[in-house]
Amino acid sequence: MSVADLKAKVARVQAKNDRLRRTLADFNERIVCGQLTGKLPDNFLEQFSQLPDRPLEQVLRFLPARQVFQMRHVSRRFNNLIRKCSKTMPKKGCQREVVFQSKHPGELSVDWFDDSGRKVSRRTTMVAGDEVALSELLRFIRFGGWMFFGEGVSAADKVLDQLSKAWLTIRPEVVVFSGDLSQTSRDSLRAFLAQVQPSIKQLKFQFASNIGDSLLSDDVIGAAGRLNGLMVLPVRGSTLRDVNIGDQTMLSLVDADHVSSFFFVTGCSGVTPVGIRAFIEKWMKKEELKPDGKTFSFGQSLEKCVLTFDNCANVTKAAVEEACGDLIKKEMIAVPDASSFDDSGEMSDHPCFTIDCPSTYRRLEIHFQFYSFISQNVEGPRFVTDDDSEPDIDDSDDDDEDDEDEDDDHDEDRDDEDDEDSDIY
Amino acid sequence: MIQLCSNDDPPVSFTVPRKAVELSKTIKTMLEDLEGFDMEQTPIPLPNVDAPTLELIVKWVEQHQDDPPPVEKPRVEDDDSDDSDADDDQEPEVVIPEWDKKFLPTDDEQKNQLFKLLNAANYLEIKPLLDIGCKYVADKISGQTVEWVRDYLNMENDYTPEEEAKLKEEIAWAEGL
Numbered sequence: 001m002s003v004a005d006l007k008a009k010v011a012r013v014q015a016k017n018d019r020l021r022r023t024l025a026d027f028n029e030r031i032v033c034g035q036l037t038g039k040l041p042d043n044f045l046e047q048f049s050q051l052p053d054r055p056l057e058q059v060l061r062f063l064p065a066r067q068v069f070q071m072r073h074v075s076r077r078f079n080n081l082i083r084k085c086s087k088t089m090p091k092k093g094c095q096r097e098v099v100f101q102s103k104h105p106g107e108l109s110v111d112w113f114d115d116s117g118r119k120v121s122r123r124t125t126m127v128a129g130d131e132v133a134l135s136e137l138l139r140f141i142r143f144g145g146w147m148f149f150g151e152g153v154s155a156a157d158k159v160l161d162q163l164s165k166a167w168l169t170i171r172p173e174v175v176v177f178s179g180d181l182s183q184t185s186r187d188s189l190r191a192f193l194a195q196v197q198p199s200i201k202q203l204k205f206q207f208a209s210n211i212g213d214s215l216l217s218d219d220v221i222g223a224a225g226r227l228n229g230l231m232v233l234p235v236r237g238s239t240l241r242d243v244n245i246g247d248q249t250m251l252s253l254v255d256a257d258h259v260s261s262f263f264f265v266t267g268c269s270g271v272t273p274v275g276i277r278a279f280i281e282k283w284m285k286k287e288e289l290k291p292d293g294k295t296f297s298f299g300q301s302l303e304k305c306v307l308t309f310d311n312c313a314n315v316t317k318a319a320v321e322e323a324c325g326d327l328i329k330k331e332m333i334a335v336p337d338a339s340s341f342d343d344s345g346e347m348s349d350h351p352c353f354t355i356d357c358p359s360t361y362r363r364l365e366i367h368f369q370f371y372s373f374i375s376q377n378v379e380g381p382r383f384v385t386d387d388d389s390e391p392d393i394d395d396s397d398d399d400d401e402d403d404e405d406e407d408d409d410h411d412e413d414r415d416d417e418d419d420e421d422s423d424i425y
Numbered sequence: 426m427i428q429l430c431s432n433d434d435p436p437v438s439f440t441v442p443r444k445a446v447e448l449s450k451t452i453k454t455m456l457e458d459l460e461g462f463d464m465e466q467t468p469i470p471l472p473n474v475d476a477p478t479l480e481l482i483v484k485w486v487e488q489h490q491d492d493p494p495p496v497e498k499p500r501v502e503d504d505d506s507d508d509s510d511a512d513d514d515q516e517p518e519v520v521i522p523e524w525d526k527k528f529l530p531t532d533d534e535q536k537n538q539l540f541k542l543l544n545a546a547n548y549l550e551i552k553p554l555l556d557i558g559c560k561y562v563a564d565k566i567s568g569q570t571v572e573w574v575r576d577y578l579n580m581e582n583d584y585t586p587e588e589e590a591k592l593k594e595e596i597a598w599a600e601g602l
Contacts, residue, residue, distance in 0.1 A: 020462050023455075024469070055543045055559055062519065062563030069596050073571040073589070075580045 102152030182210035217244035246270025273323035450550035
């Protein structure tokens, strides 16, 4: 072997060596993560606070959600870390009710209720200011159950927009709007409904006030996906304008997963007798069933689908009878007079249309009375009413007065509803 | 066999079966990238791991080298636009195996050794070790007061009294949940 050959071989080996060394060096830098290269100061690693965020984040994930809140106190860094990763952290479940209320302008209170209807927490925040963002409050909580937008402009765009943030876990089954909707826009409502679409089963506008022109329409309601129940009922004395809810929304209700379903609308001129006929046909076809007109025997649970049309221009008894007379039968039911809304309401008979499917325990009812709205389907959050007799679990003193006032209010609401129910059934 | 060197002066080296050492994703990637070189003859220096910690790491990977590979779940990025399917945000379930319970440096005097181990597991990307270590720390912290946690994690309270009061108010509402 010549000297030149040997030299070439040495050069090759050296080049290979250099490459290896460079690659190793690259990896070392990667391992050290950042500015720390070379020899480390003594005891450097003994500071757990010097750990990268990832292990700390992992520790936080294993902690009970409730304790994570408190851990924000530990240090700034910990707080920032918690805020940063709270979006993906396991969330504290709130499966029952959440009530939003806005009793004073610009202020929003959020109440949580536990499984027995007891109020467990209340938080008041400013809607207008960005002091404490609503989404900030909700980031550790997973919603389920009922979501109730109560008194005041509790469903204002500012509130809905924050709730619509994609990373919040909001999975209510029932959403009730019963406050002032004057500050609620189509876009925000639609975005919110899209956010709750995976879980929502019932959507109710229940004695809501100031429902804006063209706030409600097929496409907005459609964002909520497949519903088992829809109620559009403005507060008494107000009228709806331009409610574009029509046959499309009504027909989509036939596809409900649950057989018991309701469609209660008031002032919806978009619904037509032709649509109702299509609904009935679809409903009957759903399980390839034919009505045989027999009545039910008692003791069997029956799945009721109820359509109620109040003040819907195109849906009159005569028009429905004309369009669907061959499919439905007429019954008389006793309901309180629509004119009186108190407990002493006079009862009188009103016609309604029905179809019975005894073989599958299904029944379809079509009502035309406003008062038919007032059924078991109209309820507020199921507040526990005997809070006063129980030891108060809310230990912050300044809240107590408010709580009492508020509970009283709800007691009355609840009583009213109970009475109404008992009048009918 | 692969040689790993600690950051001590002089370095302490450990010889580990390749299969065991590949539990570290960092080293595994590196070995893959260096395919073709004779890595058996090239010690790998680990500048952020000291000898006692490296000894623990080696002990752990040797014990677990035959474990079935963990099921990889994609990490959800923290992104506002992220359409996180929050339905599967359940708490990850980690059970510390019996052997690991004895293995982890759990005495109070060994606290810092435990943290060094976690640090090393993080850098070396040994996810199962990181998980059980973090789970241990979380169990330890669980139910403790803020002061206790601060002390345990060697953290300083760097809030001003005003900030602390404000934070307290912010958190109070959640206490009842």
